[in-house]
Amino acid sequence: MTRPNDPRFDVNAALRDPGAFYKNPSAVVGDDRLKDPLKLEVLRRWGDYEEALQRADNEGMHPEGAADVNADKLKLIKQAISRVERRLARARGAGPAKPGGASKRD
Secondary structure (H helix, E strand, O other): OOOOOOOOOOHHHHHHOHHHHOOOHHHHHOOOOOOHHHHHHHHHHHHHHHHHHHHHHHOOOOOOOHHHHHHHHHHHHHHHHHHHHHHHHHHOOOOOOOOOOOOOOO
Protein backbone atom coordinates (compact mmCIF):
# COMPACT_ATOMS: atom_id res chain seq x y z
CA MET A 1 0.00 0.00 0.00
CA THR A 2 1.20 3.46 -0.78
CA ARG A 3 1.00 6.53 1.39
CA PRO A 4 -0.29 9.98 0.39
CA ASN A 5 2.24 11.82 -1.78
CA ASP A 6 4.13 8.58 -2.45
CA PRO A 7 5.79 8.97 -5.87
CA ARG A 8 5.21 5.25 -6.48
CA PHE A 9 1.44 5.75 -6.62
CA ASP A 10 0.12 4.68 -10.01
CA VAL A 11 -3.55 5.50 -10.58
CA ASN A 12 -3.88 2.90 -13.35
CA ALA A 13 -2.48 0.20 -11.09
CA ALA A 14 -4.82 1.36 -8.30
CA LEU A 15 -7.74 0.99 -10.69
CA ARG A 16 -6.63 -2.55 -11.56
CA ASP A 17 -6.07 -3.64 -7.94
CA PRO A 18 -7.43 -1.19 -5.36
CA GLY A 19 -6.70 -3.57 -2.47
CA ALA A 20 -2.99 -3.36 -3.22
CA PHE A 21 -3.05 0.42 -2.78
CA TYR A 22 -5.67 0.96 -0.09
CA LYS A 23 -6.08 -0.61 3.33
CA ASN A 24 -9.87 -0.17 3.20
CA PRO A 25 -12.56 1.65 1.18
CA SER A 26 -12.49 4.65 3.54
CA ALA A 27 -8.87 5.19 2.53
CA VAL A 28 -10.03 5.68 -1.06
CA VAL A 29 -12.62 8.25 0.07
CA GLY A 30 -9.95 10.12 2.05
CA ASP A 31 -7.28 10.05 -0.68
CA ASP A 32 -6.69 13.67 -1.69
CA ARG A 33 -4.77 12.56 -4.78
CA LEU A 34 -8.00 11.49 -6.48
CA LYS A 35 -10.98 13.56 -7.53
CA ASP A 36 -14.37 12.17 -6.55
CA PRO A 37 -15.26 10.69 -9.99
CA LEU A 38 -12.02 8.71 -9.95
CA LYS A 39 -12.67 7.62 -6.36
CA LEU A 40 -16.00 6.25 -7.53
CA GLU A 41 -14.32 4.33 -10.32
CA VAL A 42 -11.74 2.81 -7.95
CA LEU A 43 -14.47 1.84 -5.47
CA ARG A 44 -16.73 0.39 -8.16
CA ARG A 45 -13.93 -1.72 -9.56
CA TRP A 46 -13.04 -2.90 -6.06
CA GLY A 47 -16.69 -3.78 -5.53
CA ASP A 48 -16.79 -5.70 -8.82
CA TYR A 49 -13.75 -7.69 -7.71
CA GLU A 50 -15.27 -8.49 -4.31
CA GLU A 51 -18.54 -9.55 -5.98
CA ALA A 52 -16.57 -11.88 -8.27
CA LEU A 53 -14.91 -13.41 -5.21
CA GLN A 54 -18.32 -13.93 -3.63
CA ARG A 55 -19.60 -15.66 -6.76
CA ALA A 56 -16.53 -17.90 -6.78
CA ASP A 57 -17.12 -18.76 -3.14
CA ASN A 58 -20.76 -19.58 -3.88
CA GLU A 59 -19.56 -21.97 -6.57
CA GLY A 60 -17.06 -23.60 -4.21
CA MET A 61 -14.00 -22.06 -5.86
CA HIS A 62 -12.84 -19.87 -2.98
CA PRO A 63 -11.35 -20.71 0.42
CA GLU A 64 -13.76 -21.59 3.22
CA GLY A 65 -14.94 -18.59 5.24
CA ALA A 66 -13.75 -16.04 2.70
CA ALA A 67 -17.33 -15.12 1.78
CA ASP A 68 -17.90 -13.53 5.20
CA VAL A 69 -14.82 -11.35 4.80
CA ASN A 70 -15.82 -10.41 1.24
CA ALA A 71 -19.38 -9.58 2.31
CA ASP A 72 -18.08 -7.27 5.03
CA LYS A 73 -15.67 -5.57 2.63
CA LEU A 74 -18.36 -5.28 -0.03
CA LYS A 75 -20.64 -3.57 2.49
CA LEU A 76 -17.86 -1.07 3.32
CA ILE A 77 -17.27 -0.45 -0.39
CA LYS A 78 -20.96 0.26 -0.98
CA GLN A 79 -21.03 2.65 1.98
CA ALA A 80 -17.95 4.45 0.63
CA ILE A 81 -19.56 4.72 -2.82
CA SER A 82 -22.64 6.26 -1.23
CA ARG A 83 -20.53 8.83 0.63
CA VAL A 84 -18.74 9.90 -2.55
CA GLU A 85 -21.97 10.00 -4.56
CA ARG A 86 -23.61 12.22 -1.92
CA ARG A 87 -20.60 14.52 -1.94
CA LEU A 88 -20.75 14.76 -5.76
CA ALA A 89 -24.48 15.50 -5.62
CA ARG A 90 -23.90 18.30 -3.10
CA ALA A 91 -21.13 19.72 -5.26
CA ARG A 92 -23.50 19.82 -8.23
CA GLY A 93 -26.11 21.50 -6.07
CA ALA A 94 -28.48 18.57 -6.29
CA GLY A 95 -30.25 18.14 -3.03
CA PRO A 96 -32.58 15.37 -2.05
CA ALA A 97 -35.72 15.09 -4.15
CA LYS A 98 -38.64 17.12 -2.87
CA PRO A 99 -41.82 15.30 -1.88
CA GLY A 100 -44.18 14.99 -4.81
CA GLY A 101 -41.37 15.43 -7.31
CA ALA A 102 -43.03 18.48 -8.87
CA SER A 103 -40.90 21.36 -10.00
CA LYS A 104 -41.88 25.00 -10.56
CA ARG A 105 -41.39 26.49 -13.98
CA ASP A 106 -41.99 30.09 -14.96
